[in-house]
Every structure is written in C-alpha cells, then in structure tokens.
Amino acid sequence: xxxxxxxxxxxxxxxxxxxxxxxxxxxxxxxxxxxxxxxxxxxxxxxxxxxxxxxxxxxxxxxxxxxxxxxxxxxxxxxxxxxxxxxxxxxxxxxxxxxxxxxxxxxxxxxxxxxxxxxxxxxxxxxxxxxxxxxxxxxxxxxxxxxxxxxxxxxxxxxxxxxxxxxxxxxxxxxxxxxxxxxxxxxxxxxxxxxxxxxxxxxxxxxxxxxxxxxxxxxxxxxxxxxxxxxxxxxxxxxxxxxxxxxxxxxxxxxxxxxxxxxxxxxxxxxxxxxxxxxxxxxxxxxxxxxxxxxxxxxxxxxxxxxxxxxxxxxxxxxxxxxxxxxxxxxxxx
Amino acid sequence: xxxxxxxxxxxxxxxxxxxxxxxxxxxxxxxxxxxxxxxxxxxxxxxxxxxxxxxxxxxxxxxxxxxxxxxxxxxxxxxxxxxxxxxxxxxxxxxxxxxxxxxxxxxxxxxxxxxxxxxxxxxxxxxxxxxxxxxxxxxxxxxxxxxxxxxxxxxxxxxxxxxxxxxxxxxxxxxxxxxxxxxxxxxxxxxxxxxxxxxxxxxxxxxxxxxxxxxxxxxxxxxxxxxxxxxxxxxxxxxxxxxxxxxxxxxxxxxxxxxxxxxxxxxxxxxxxxxxxxxxxxxxxxxxxxxxxxxxxxxxxxxxxxxxxxxxxxxxxxxxxxxxxxxxxxxxxxxxxxxxxxxxxxxxxxxxxxxxxxxxxxxxxxxxxxxxxxxxxxxxxxxxxxxxxxxxxxxxxxxxxxxxxxxxxxxxxxxxxxxxxxxxxxxxxxxxxxxxxxxxxxxxxxxxxxxxxxxxxxxxx
Numbered sequence: 001x002x003x004x005x006x007x008x009x010x011x012x013x014x015x016x017x018x019x020x021x022x023x024x025x026x027x028x029x030x031x032x033x034x035x036x037x038x039x040x041x042x043x044x045x046x047x048x049x050x051x052x053x054x055x056x057x058x059x060x061x062x063x064x065x066x067x068x069x070x071x072x073x074x075x076x077x078x079x080x081x082x083x084x085x086x087x088x089x090x091x092x093x094x095x096x097x098x099x100x101x102x103x104x105x106x107x108x109x110x111x112x113x114x115x116x117x118x119x120x121x122x123x124x125x126x127x128x129x130x131x132x133x134x135x136x137x138x139x140x141x142x143x144x145x146x147x148x149x150x151x152x153x154x155x156x157x158x159x160x161x162x163x164x165x166x167x168x169x170x171x172x173x174x175x176x177x178x179x180x181x182x183x184x185x186x187x188x189x190x191x192x193x194x195x196x197x198x199x200x201x202x203x204x205x206x207x208x209x210x211x212x213x214x215x216x217x218x219x220x221x222x223x224x225x226x227x228x229x230x231x232x233x234x235x236x237x238x239x240x241x242x243x244x245x246x247x248x249x250x251x252x253x254x255x256x257x258x259x260x261x262x263x264x265x266x267x268x269x270x271x272x273x274x275x276x277x278x279x280x281x282x283x284x285x286x287x288x289x290x291x292x293x294x295x296x297x298x299x300x301x302x303x304x305x306x307x308x309x310x311x312x313x314x315x316x317x318x319x320x321x322x323x324x325x326x327x328x329x330x331x332x333x334x
Numbered sequence: 335x336x337x338x339x340x341x342x343x344x345x346x347x348x349x350x351x352x353x354x355x356x357x358x359x360x361x362x363x364x365x366x367x368x369x370x371x372x373x374x375x376x377x378x379x380x381x382x383x384x385x386x387x388x389x390x391x392x393x394x395x396x397x398x399x400x401x402x403x404x405x406x407x408x409x410x411x412x413x414x415x416x417x418x419x420x421x422x423x424x425x426x427x428x429x430x431x432x433x434x435x436x437x438x439x440x441x442x443x444x445x446x447x448x449x450x451x452x453x454x455x456x457x458x459x460x461x462x463x464x465x466x467x468x469x470x471x472x473x474x475x476x477x478x479x480x481x482x483x484x485x486x487x488x489x490x491x492x493x494x495x496x497x498x499x500x501x502x503x504x505x506x507x508x509x510x511x512x513x514x515x516x517x518x519x520x521x522x523x524x525x526x527x528x529x530x531x532x533x534x535x536x537x538x539x540x541x542x543x544x545x546x547x548x549x550x551x552x553x554x555x556x557x558x559x560x561x562x563x564x565x566x567x568x569x570x571x572x573x574x575x576x577x578x579x580x581x582x583x584x585x586x587x588x589x590x591x592x593x594x595x596x597x598x599x600x601x602x603x604x605x606x607x608x609x610x611x612x613x614x615x616x617x618x619x620x621x622x623x624x625x626x627x628x629x630x631x632x633x634x635x636x637x638x639x640x641x642x643x644x645x646x647x648x649x650x651x652x653x654x655x656x657x658x659x660x661x662x663x664x665x666x667x668x669x670x671x672x673x674x675x676x677x678x679x680x681x682x683x684x685x686x687x688x689x690x691x692x693x694x695x696x697x698x699x700x701x702x703x704x705x706x707x708x709x710x711x712x713x714x715x716x717x718x719x720x721x722x723x724x725x726x727x728x729x730x731x732x733x734x735x736x737x738x739x740x741x742x743x744x745x746x747x748x749x750x751x752x753x754x755x756x757x758x759x760x761x762x763x764x765x766x767x768x769x770x771x772x773x774x775x776x777x778x779x780x781x782x783x784x785x786x787x788x789x790x791x792x793x794x795x
Contacts, residue, residue, distance in 0.1 A: 051449040054400065055442035058433060064407050065430030072422020072496075079411025079418075080738035086408060087749050091756060094401040098760060101397035105767045147419075149740045293423045294498040301427055308434045315439070319446050322453050 003298035004288045007070035008275070010305060012268040014066055018059035019130070019172070019260050025049040025056055027176015029096065029123025030169070032116060035180065035191045039109070040329055042116055046100065047327045048183040053100065055316055057093070069301050073147055073291035074275045081141065081149025082133060085156055089129050096122025127172040128165040132156060134267050135164030135210075138218045140279035147286060160217040167210045170203035171237070171263070175256050178240070181249040185328045193244070196252070200241040203256075207234050207263070220270030229269060233262035337743040338734055341413040344750045346719075348405050350712055351757050355399035357711050360474060360519055361526025361557065362392045363467035368553060370460045379779055384550055387776035388530065389463075393448065394767050398760065400441070405753070407433075413746065417726055417736035424490055424499045425480050432476035440469035474522075475515055482510040484727050485718065486579050497730060510579060513572035514718075520568060521714065523561035524674060525707040530554030531681070532704035533772050535697040544691055546776055551690070555681055562674045569671070570625070577626045577634070580728060582644070583721030585637045586657045587664040588622060595633035597622035601665075605658045610638060648729070655723040663713040663720075670710035677703060 028049050036042030068075040079086055095118040103115035139160055142151040177199050180192035211230055214220050221227040236258040243252035271277070275291055278284035292298065366389050373381035407429065410418045418425075446454070447462040454462070483490075489504025490497045499505065531554040534547040576584045589600050591610050599621035603612040620630040627634070637654050644653040677699060684690040690697070722728055726736045 047449075051445035054445055055438065057404075058438045058441050061404065061407055061437060062430065062433040065426065065433040067426075068411065068418065068422055069426030069430040072419050072426055075411045075422060075426065076415035076418040076738075077740075079408055080413070080415035080740045083412055083738075083741050083745055084748075086412060087752070090405055090408060091752065093404050094756065094760075097401035097404075098397050098763070101393060102763060102767060105394065106770070293426070294493075296502075297423045297427055297499045300499070300502045301430060304427075304431055305434065308431075312434065312438045312442075316442055319442055322446060323449060 002288075003295060003302055004070070004292040005273075006302060007066070007292070007298060008268070008272060008288045011063060011066050011070065012264065014059055014063035015134075015268075016261050016264045018056070018063055019168075019264055020175075020257055021056035021059060022053070023127075023172040023260055024175040024179040025053040026123040026127040027173040028180060029119045029176070030127060030173045031176050031180065031192075031195060032120050032123075035188060035195060036116075039112060041188060042112075043104065044184060044188060044327055044329055045180065046103070046119070048180060050100070051319060051323045054097075055319065057097075066301075066305075070293055070298060071275060071286075071288070071291040072293060074286055077143060077147050077149055077276060077286060077291075078137075081143070081151070082136070082156060084153035085129055085133060089126050092122040092125035092129075094122075124169065128169045131165035131168030132161045134168075134264075135161045137276050138214075138220060138267055138270050140218075140277035140285075142280050143276060143278035143284050143286065144280065145284050147284075147290075150280075160213050163206065163210050163213055167203070167206040167263075170199060170206045171256070171259060174199040174203045174240075175253075175260065178244065178249060178253045178256055181244075182253060183326050185326050193247075193249075196244045196249075197241075200237070200244050200252075200256075204234065204237050204241060207237055207259070214270075218270060220266065223269060226266050226269035229262050230266035233259045233266060236262060337741065337746050338737045340743055340746040340750055341737050341741075342733065344413060344746060344753065345409065347750070348402065348409065348753055348757070349719075350715065351761075352399070352402040352406055353711060353715060354708060355395050355402060356474075357518075357522035357525035357707065358395045358529055359392070359399045360470050360522025361524070361561075362388065362395070362529065363463065363470050364523065365526055365530060365553060365557060366392050367460065367463045367467045369550075370463055374456045374460045380546060380549065383546065383776045383779060386779075387546075387771075388550070390771055391529075391533075391768060394764060394771065396444065398764050402757070413738055413741060414726075414736050415738035415740065417731065420496050420731050420736070421483070421727060422496075424483055424497055424505065427499065427502070428476045428480040428505070432473050432480075436469045436473035436476060440466050440473060443469065471519055474519055475511070478515045478518055479506055479508065479511050481718075482508040482514055485514075485722060486510040487727055487730055492730070497727070509575060513568060513575050516568045517565065517572055517714070520561050520565040521707065521711050523557050524565055524671075525711065527554045527556075527558030527561055527678075528674065528700075528703055528707050531558060532701045535700035536772065537775060538691045539694055539697045539701070541691075543775060548685075548691065551681075552685065555678060555685065558674070559678045559682060562671060562678055566671055566675065569668075574626060574628070580722065581635055582637070582640045582653060582655065583660075583717070584626070585635060585640055586655050586660045586721055587717055588634075589657055589661040590622065590634060590636045591638055592636040593633055593639050594636065595623070596620035596629075596631050597626065597634035599625065600661075603661070605661060607657055651724070653724065655721050660717055660721050663716045667710045667713035667717065670706045670713075674703065674706060674710075 028045055032042055032045055036045045064075075067078070099115040099118040099122060103112050103119070106112070136156050139158070141149060141155060144150050174196060177192050177196035181189060181196055184192055211234060214230065220230065236255045240252045240255035240259065243255060273288045274285040275288060276286040278286075366385055369381050369388060370385040372378070373385055410425070443462045443465045447459065447466060450459055450462060483505060486508055487497065488508045489499060489501035491500050531551055534551040534554065537543060537547045538551070573584060589603055589605050589612055590597060591612065596619070598617040598619050600612065601616045601618065603615040603617070605612055622634055623632045624630050626632070637657070641653050645651070681690060681696065681700065684693055684696060724732050724734070726733045
C-alpha cells in the first residue's frame with residue numbers, strides 16, 4: 001500500500017477518534033442549559049467531561065497537524081478556502097476552552113452564566129460546522145486548476161450541507177446525552193434519559209435525510225461499500241434508539257458510537273482517492289496523490305505515528321479507567 | 335498587498351499573545367512539580383498548600399495558552415497557504431509530532447492531575463504534573479525545530495517547486511534549534527521564577543503568610559538564578575551563531591551599517607535608516623567584534639555589505655529588515671535579562687542574611703519586575719521573526735510569496751478585528767482571575783481528612 005493511502009486512512013482514524021470522543025463532550029456542552037437547571041447541576045455535568053475534554057480536543061489538533069504534514073495542499077486549500085467557517089470554529093473552541101477553566105473561579109451568578117453560555121455556544125458551533133465541512137468536502141466546492149478555492153463563506157452553505165451540520169449536531173448531542181446516562185445519578189440521570197430518547201429519534205431522522213440527499217448531491221453511492229456503511233450508520237442509530245428505551249445505556253453508547261464511526265468511514269470512503277472534490281472540474285479535485293507530501297516525509301511520519309498512536313491510546317484509555325465512576329452532587333467540592 | 339500587511343499583523347498579534355502564556359506554562363509546571371515532590375517527600379502540608387496555590391495560577395494561565403495555541407496550528411493554512419504548500423513537506427512534520435508526542439500527553443495528564451487528587455496515590459499524582467512539565471518542554475522542542483527551519487533551512491532539497499525533506503534527523507539537529515530551544519525554555523523558567531518571586535514579594539510586603547511565601551520565594555529564586563544566568567550564556571552563543579547563519583539579523587540588531595574591524599558595540603544610537611548611518615552614538619570599542627567572534631580585532635560585516643551580497647545571490651531587492659525596532663528590541667531584551675540577574679543575586683544576598691522580608695523597596699522592585707521577562711520574551715521573538723524579513727524561510731521564500739491568494743483583505747481584517755476583541759476580553763478576564771487568586775492567597779487545607787480529599791480537587795470547580 002502506498003504511504004499516502006495509509007495517511008488518508010490514518011487521518012480518517014484521527015477524525016473518527018475526534019468525532020467519537022469530542023462528540024460526547026460537545027454533546028454535554030450543548031445539553032448544559034437544558035439538563036443543568038441550577039449552578040450545582042451544571043457543575044456536575046461539566047465535571048463528567050472535565051478530565052477528558054482537553055485530551056479529546058487534541059485529536060482535532062493532531063488531525064490538523066497530520067493533514068499539514070501528509071497533505072500540505074489539502075491543508076492549504078481547505079483552511080484558506082473554508083476561512084470564515086474555520087475562523088468561527090476557532091472562536092468557538094477558544095471561548096469554550098477558557099470557559100471550562102474560568103466559570104468556577106468566581107462565585108457571581110452573572111459570571112458563571114456568561115461562561116456557561118460560552119460552553120453551550122462553543123460546543124454547538126463546532127458540532128454543527130463539522131457536519132457542514134465534511135459534507136462540503138464530498139459534495140464539492142469550487143476549486144480551480146491551481147488548487148485555489150474560488151468560492152465564499154456562503155458557497156459552503158447549501159440545503160445538503162446544512163442537513164449534514166444538523167446531523168452531526170444531533171448525533172453528537174445524543175452521544176453526550178447517552179454519555180450522561182452513564183456518568184450521572186438520580187434526577188440528572190432521568191433528565192439525560194429523556195433527552196437521549198427524544199434526541200435519538202431526531203438524530204435518526206436527520207441521518208436518514210442526509211443519506212437520501214447524498215444520492216443526488218454526491219457520488220458516494222457509486223461505491224457499493226461506502227453506501228452500505230452509510231446505511232449501516234443508520235441501522236446502529238436505530239438500534240441505539242431501541243437500547244435507550246430498553247435502559248441499556250452502555251450498549252446504546254456503543255451503537256451510537258458506531259454510527260459516528262460508520263458515517264465518518266462512509267464519507268472518507270466516498271471521498272477516496274480525492275480529499276476535496278472540485279465542483280468546477282473533476283480533474284481539479286485534490287487527491288491523495290496531488291496533495292501529498294514526498295514519500296520520504298510520509299515514511300518518517302509513518303514510523304512516528306505507528307510508534308506513538310498506540311501509546312496515546314493506552315494512556316487515554318487509562319484516564320477513562322481512573323475516572324470511571326459516576327459524578328454526583330456529593331462529589332462537588334466545597 | 336493590503337491582505338499581506340493585515341495577515342502579518344494578525345500573525346504578529348496572535349503569536350505574541352499566545353507567547354504571553356506559554357513561557358509561564360513552561361516554567362511554572364516545573365515549579366509546581368518541584369513543590370508537589372517536596373510535599374510527597376516530606377509530608378509537610380505547607381508544600382501541599384503551595385502546590386494548590388501556585389497550581390491554581392498555573393491552570394488559569396494554562397487554559398489561555400491552550401486555546402490560543404489552537405489558532406497557531408491552523409493559522410498557516412488560513413493566512414499563509416502558499417507558505418504551507420511550499421514547506422508543508424518539512425514544516426508539517428514537527429507540528430504533527432508535537433501534537434502526537436507532547437500535546438496529547440500534556441492535556442491528558444493535566445486532566446488526571448486536576449481531577450485525580452483522591453483517585454491516585456501521592457507519588458503517581460506528582461508524577462502526573464512532572465509528565466505535564468516534561469510534555470510542555472518537549473512540545474517547545476518540536477515547535478522550535480519547525481521555527482528553526484524558517485531561520486536556518488537544513489535537510490531539504492528544492493524539488494517540484496517546493497522544499498522537500500531529505501533528512502529528518504538534520505531537521506532535529508539543526509544547529510539553530512540547539513540555541514533557540516534552551517534560550518526559549520530558560521526564558522520560560524525565568525518568567526515563572528519572577529512570577530513566583532514577584533507574587534511572593536507582594537504578600538511579604540503585606541506580612542501575609544510570611545513562612546509560606548518565603549519558602550515559595552526560595553524555590554522561585556533558585557530557578558530564577560540558574561535560569562537567568564544560563565540564559566545570558568546561551569544568548570551570547572546564540573548571537574555568535576547568528577552572526578554566521580543570519581548575519582543580516584545580527585547586523586540590524588547592532589545597527590552596524592559598515593564593515594568594521596574591530597567593530598564597536600553600539601550602546602545607544604540614533605539610527606538614520608534613510609541615509610544608512612547612525613548619529614550621536616555611545617559605543618564601546620572592539621566589543622562588537624568580541625561578542626561576535628571572541629576576538630577584539632576581527633572584522634564584523636555591516637548591513638550594506640550583506641545587502642550587496644544578497645543582491646548578488648538572490649537578485650535585486652531590499653534585504654535589510656527594519657533596523658531601528660530591531661536594535662531597540664535587542665537592547666530591551668538584554669537590559670531586562672541583566673536586571674533580572676542583578677536583582678536575583680541581590681535577593682539571594684538578602685535572603686541569606688534573613689532580611690528579605692524587611693526590605694520593602696526590594697520587594698516592590700521584585701513585584702514590578704514580573705512584567706520584565708514577558709517584555710524580554712516578546713522582544714526576543716520580535717528580533718527572531720522581524721530580523722528574518724523579507725524572508726519567511728531564510729533564503730528560500732519571501733513573505734509576500736507566502737500569503738493566501740484565496741483570502742481577501744476584508745476577510746483578514748474581519749478576523750483580525752474579531753481576534754483582537756476576543757483576545758482583549760480574555761486578557762481582562764485572565765488578569766482579573768489571576769489577581770483575584772493572588773490576592774486571596776493560599777487556602778487552608780481542611781483538617782477533616784475525607785473532606786480534604788474532596789476540597790483538593792477544587793482547583794477546577
């Protein structure tokens with residue numbers, strides 16, 4: 001296998017890791033105003049993701065670094081092309097990151113409310129924008145022969161890509177709700193269950209719509225495998241719907257997690273061997289060949305990644321083990 | 335052209351802002367780790383209090399460093415897409431390795447440290463903060479290895495219209511990084527040391543928890559003394575290296591227009607960029623030659639000569655960076671460094687005599703010295719980056735060839751304004767929280783043990 005194909009796969013894996021892990025902490029952020037009625041409850045919710053969110057976010061940074069190292073032209077065209085969208089996401093991630101740290105450093109309700117809103121907005125925007133972004137990669141954006149993006153911010157917004165955004169938003173929020181059913185107790189557990197059951201229906205509808213629209217908006221279904229995996233994402237989501245109602249939160253988390261995995265796999269599969277589709281001319285699409293680094297750089301990076309990724313997985317898994325207990329009001333520190 | 339200037343402004347603003355938080359993270363993580371280690375070794379609760387107090391300040395600062403760092407990672411693609419295409423084959427690698435090897439470790443273990451007080455054994459908990467400190471330093475190495483390629487390209491070949499990596503090992507052993515890495519990390523240590531010394535001085539002035547703050551001060555001072563003295567040494571050798579590798583940068587920093595043998599050291603001068611000369615100079619004879627080449631007689635090349643050489647090599651153009659701000663930022667950095675050594679030595683003397691707490695003027699001077707390392711850090715980076723102009727990668731690509739063609743001036747202006755506003759608001763919030771936590775001082779540990787374990791995790795909540 002060529003190394004640039006391996007790196008395409010590896011970047012896919014990094015995005016899966018990012019969506020799977022940070023998906024639930026975005027979800028918890030989005031649910032914060034709905035499930036946290038008072039300051040104490042919000043603190044419980046935040047503490048369920050407190051030890052993890054920062055480590056989860058590094059998956060995104062690593063994916064960004066990996067795109068830069070392995071496919072410089074992809075990095076350059078994507079980030080200069082999706083400029084305003086990316087900028088909005090950066091702002092969201094900035095305020096969200098400091099909000100987690102700052103919100104409890106002052107007692108005043110106005111201060112806490114402000115940062116809690118920032119956590120909400122800062123989680124909602126990336127959860128939405130990632131769906132918009134990856135559906136745009138697949139649907140195609142105006143890229144000229146010289147690899148430069150020629151559209152604007154508004155080019156990125158179409159009914160199809162907005163449905164993509166809605167789907168990631170709902171699936172991530174559902175992921176957060178199911179995560180909370182595993183990490184809370186009592187009243188909050190009941191609230192999280194109710195939220196998960198409503199969200200699971202909405203998420204399934206959004207994903208169904210996305211799949212149907214993908215037939216006319218993309219060429220994903222010309223690849224049988226990608227099509228099957230995309231539909232499989234809906235099947236696991238429906239299973240999650242049922243498992244939530246059956247009270248089997250652990251399995252529901254696994255199934256919804258699989259939905260995230262399958263949907264991401266489907267989109268990357270649909271893309272391959274392109275990394276960004278040009279809507280102007282199929283020949284102008286960026287591909288794993290014309291966007292990639294030199295074979296030498298890919299070789300070096302492969303050795304580094306194959307050594308380090310297992311280590312990272314190991315110690316991140318260890319932290320989830322250390323903080324496996326449910327978080328309750330009793331655990332809050334006064 | 336306008337987009338270029340705005341993109342440069344944005345890079346300068348966001349990078350400088352990011353680097354207000356990074357040095358303190360680098361140094362304070364080590365100091366907090368030292369404090370917690372003493373606590374684990376001695377079981378003395380005062381060191382636990384110390385770990386919690388300074389740890390809280392560390393966390394407030396750390397959050398700002400992390401979120402502003404995210405921008406740095408995506409910046410190159412957003413505003414500098416042609417740079418990214420040109421050097422991505424080389425420059426992307428250390429950034430990716432940084433995320434994989436260092437940033438993962440730092441973020442994950444910090445979460446463990448903050449929330450793990452009652453979930454881990456004492457020594458494992460202390461190990462977590464040591465790993466955070468180690469990861470921060472490692473992170474600095476990879477970032478600086480990337481930056482060093484921009485200053486002194488090595489291990490590459492120009493092929494397919496871009497710079498391609500030929501030797502990863504050469505990238506890691508770039509001579510430039512072997513000066514820049516210790517210089518930057520020691521700068522971080524000095525920043526944290528003066529932060530701890532200054533904050534301790536604030537409380538000593540108010541006769542507040544004298545024992546706690548004298549002990550904190552001693553730990554800070556140890557790092558401050560070692561850090562600043564080594565810093566000046568490393569800086570000296572780095573300067574000598576730059577005379578050879580980036581002669582234009584050093585000649586501009588010294589405002590040396592003509593070749594001179596021996597070259598004097600200009601202490602203060604009025605620089606006349608238009609006529610390429612200086613007026614009313616106060617200088618020390620032959621010291622410029624000594625600093626550059628360890629010899630009182632050797633010739634040091636001036637700006638005009640280097641400009642002529644570059645024109646022969648790279649074609650017509652202006653290769654002289656802005657001399658006046660470089661000259662003054664260099665002097666400001668060196669002056670700050672020397673002041674830090676002096677006041678550290680004097681504090682050591684007072685501390686040994688047991689008189690530090692009784693010297694309000696020294697304590698005030700220490701308090702007001704907190705900003706100095708910050709100023710020195712920014713001046714140093716200003717010199718490193720502006721001194722390389724007009725190049726973005728020394729000798730290979732110019733800044734005006736690097737900017738994103740797909741991004742309009744309006745878009746850059748919008749993001750520049752938004753970043754400035756948000757960063758401004760965050761700076762106010764950050765300073766407010768830091769001063770609040772500093773003024774409140776260390777908190778008593780609860781006596782009840784089971785409760786204690788819960789109170790400890792309150793660093794976060």
